Amino acid sequence: MTQATPAPGHTLASDLNTPQRMAALYLDGPCLVLAGAGSGKTRVITQKIAYLLRECGYMGRHVVALTFTNKAAREMSERVKTLVDSRLTKGLTISTFHSLGVRFLREEARHARLKPEFSILDSTDAMGIIQELLATTDKARLRSVQQTISLWKNALMDPDAAEKAAATPNEAEAARIYRSYDATLAAYQSVDFDDLIRLPTVLMQGNEAVRERWQARVQYLLVDEYQDTNECQYRLVQLLTGRRAMFTAVGDDDQAIYAWRGATVENLAKLTTDYPQLKLIKLEQNYRSVQRILSAANQVIGHNPNLFDKKLWSDLGVGEPIQVTAMDTDVIEAESVALRISAERFERRAEWRDFAILYRSNQQARVVEQALRNLRIPYTLSGGQSFFDKAEIRDVLAYLRLIANDDDDPAFIRAVTTPRRGIGQATLQALGEFASQKQLSLFAAVFEVAEAERLAARQLEPLQTFAAFIQQIQQRAGRKGSDRVSQGAEPAGPLLDELLGVIQYERHLYDTLDERAAQTRWQNVQELVGWLKRKAEEDDLDLFELVQHVALVTMLERGDEDDPDTVKLSTLHASKGLEYPHVYLVGVEEGLLPHMGRDEEDGDPAKAAESLATRIQEERRLMYVGITRAQRTLHLTWCKKRRRAREDVVCEPSRFIDEMGLSSVKLREDPELQALSPKQRLGMLKDLLNKKG
DNA sequence: CTGGTATAAATTTTT
DNA sequence: TTTATACCAG
Numbered sequence: 169m170t171q172a173t174p175a176p177g178h179t180l181a182s183d184l185n186t187p188q189r190m191a192a193l194y195l196d197g198p199c200l201v202l203a204g205a206g207s208g209k210t211r212v213i214t215q216k217i218a219y220l221l222r223e224c225g226y227m228g229r230h231v232v233a234l235t236f237t238n239k240a241a242r243e244m245s246e247r248v249k250t251l252v253d254s255r256l257t258k259g260l261t262i263s264t265f266h267s268l269g270v271r272f273l274r275e276e277a278r279h280a281r282l283k284p285e286f287s288i289l290d291s292t293d294a295m296g297i298i299q300e301l302l303a304t305t306d307k308a309r310l311r312s313v314q315q316t317i318s319l320w321k322n323a324l325m326d327p328d329a330a331e332k333a334a335a336t337p338n339e340a341e342a343a344r345i346y347r348s349y350d351a352t353l354a355a356y357q358s359v360d361f362d363d364l365i366r367l368p369t370v371l372m373q374g375n376e377a378v379r380e381r382w383q384a385r386v387q388y389l390l391v392d393e394y395q396d397t398n399e400c401q402y403r404l405v406q407l408l409t410g411r412r413a414m415f416t417a418v419g420d421d422d423q424a425i426y427a428w429r430g431a432t433v434e435n436l437a438k439l440t441t442d443y444p445q446l447k448l449i450k451l452e453q454n455y456r457s458v459q460r461i462l463s464a465a466n467q468v469i470g471h472n473p474n475l476f477d478k479k480l481w482s483d484l485g486v487g488e489p490i491q492v493t494a495m496d497t498d499v500i501e502a503e504s505v506a507l508r509i510s511a512e513r514f515e516r517r518a519e520w521r522d523f524a525i526l527y528r529s530n531q532q533a534r535v536v537e538q539a540l541r542n543l544r545i546p547y548t549l550s551g552g553q554s555f556f557d558k559a560e561i562r563d564v565l566a567y568l569r570l571i572a573n574d575d576d577d578p579a580f581i582r583a584v585t586t587p588r589r590g591i592g593q594a595t596l597q598a599l600g601e602f603a604s605q606k607q608l609s610l611f612a613a614v615f616e617v618a619e620a621e622r623l624a625a626r627q628l629e630p631l632q633t634f635a636a637f638i639q640q641i642q643q644r645a646g647r648k649g650s651d652r653v654s655q656g657a658e659p660a661g662p663l664l665d666e667l668l669g670v671i672q673y674e675r676h677l678y679d680t681l682d683e684r685a686a687q688t689r690w691q692n693v694q695e696l697v698g699w700l701k702r703k704a705e706e707d708d709l710d711l712f713e714l715v716q717h718v719a720l721v722t723m724l725e726r727g728d729e730d731d732p733d734t735v736k737l738s739t740l741h742a743s744k745g746l747e748y749p750h751v752y753l754v755g756v757e758e759g760l761l762p763h764m765g766r767d768e769e770d771g772d773p774a775k776a777a778e779s780l781a782t783r784i785q786e787e788r789r790l791m792y793v794g795i796t797r798a799q800r801t802l803h804l805t806w807c808k809k810r811r812r813a814r815e816d817v818v819c820e821p822s823r824f825i826d827e828m829g830l831s832s833v834k835l836r837e838d839p840e841l842q843a844l845s846p847k848q849r850l851g852m853l854k855d856l857l858n859k860k861g
Numbered sequence: 862c863t864g865g866t867a868t869a870a871a872t873t874t875t876t
Numbered sequence: 877t878t879t880a881t882a883c884c885a886g
Contacts, residue, residue: 236876266876291875305880307871361876428874529873534877554875559879592863627862680865741874763873790874812872 192216201418204480205796206456218251229259230387269364287358293578316342321362322398322430357575372407383410394419398430458487464828465795502539524736524748546734560689572715574611587676595627645711657710661701751798757819762787
């Protein structure tokens, strides 16, 4: 199979240790790599891709690597590019499960009873649909129904199966909603996030031709973070690789932190039974952390039962003691951490980028941000509200979605009402009633409703103006489908500008908001537009084609700026896969780090106790992920009092602190700040500021 | 009937 | 600190 390539063969795997090399070179069948934290799993995957392309004669288009986040995909792709000549990477797919799903569905749309221009609903729109079907404003209930439907989809259960499986009245209702929810999506020619994986899976399962087409295309598959796959994704992997079963799955059961969205660690164990010939390779040498940190991590995770036994070790030296500090309040905690980072940067001659502050929930970031701003410490916030969830971005995207797919009712409603153009509740309701009677999309209904004389002229007129405007853009953007005429397609950039100009979006922002808010929002819009234009130019797309990619864009986060010298703030979930020399883990308290949400709805105490236990285990893995982000030093802090909602809550240190084993931990009390009164603290901060300024 | 303004409420984790 | 709802003016 070996093919002569210009690249020297010896570089391959020369910097891999023995198990890593085994994993990279193993091609006799399915392969599972159990990769502990910091054991170089990405290196294994990228080297293996290089090996496949360079030395095994695999064509780029026959190799697919799947990740869960765009960031991981981008990183992997960059690393492969440094290893392999660009001629060989042509057609190579390194993407998220969801992006692959989009591509699959665009190509196979017809078989899924979708038009190729289908829309992807974001979770807010999806929630909106459920809200209407349920006719309630009870938020907890809405969440629970959406969650339930999502879990059903991820478990490959259709509404029929869900109805049968429903054990409680609540679940039965959810199952009914599930059915009409799916019908609604179909009417909108839309899919939700879960469908991006579910529909390809169902399609391949039931359609032999499609299955064979994709199996011929995917000759080698690599899957990163395998412990985070759900049942549907497991099945998809199985269907893509077929009987050939040529794949490598890389994962770590101790880092499974997405059970709440349907991931099951059991997928790791299931591989060993579904594929008896499975080759199992463990990576146990950690190249990231000093021993103290690793041993604390091992101790914590030791309290969990685990599927596969593995012992992580490192030869990076013992390291400094882990510091655990009790703080009076969350504000003091934040100030204290900020102050300490400031001092340590100086003492250790480190850079801002060497520090990270990690926390359980996004809301904790707020206090920390404030403290960092006070000290003029540069920081970047990762995670948090996604760029594409911002109102202004959703506004613009609604227009684009509508241009691509005018059956997309949620997009229509959003676009037609922002900016305000004299169309309100009553008009939309009348239009909606008419549309559902005639089985039309809202957009199509605008053209029909005139004859029916169901709306007053003054309601009708703005609707018609709007619809004509959208139609005009559709025309100029390039015709879809078969009768497409490329000469008619105007370039996307100017058209996009014109669109924003005509709807006067910038003015709308300044009219509705105060200047500061309007400015930042307009900036975000500009950033989006810039991104789109760049994309249009790079790939030579007209607006229409671009718009078809936009949904996919939703999942591609912004092209990350090259790592600026800033302190990184991140949730524990978003920190997986990253590493920092110095890590501060804040809010390590009972109730927060094991997080205690509201209790389960439907009683059955035995079940509740079990679910509590498994939830604690997942929180423990989260703690494990946090600890193992640290390379050299680790600080944990917890607060005696914390402001939650509107009240001060008394907190206790997390059980996980005890579990780390006191031998590796140094407990601290009363750091400098706490002895001071609030007034004195403020003065001290001001002093510090003056010194800097 | 629309759209702006005031007032109350609300906060796990993410593709 | 932002977001949904209720109310009121045009």
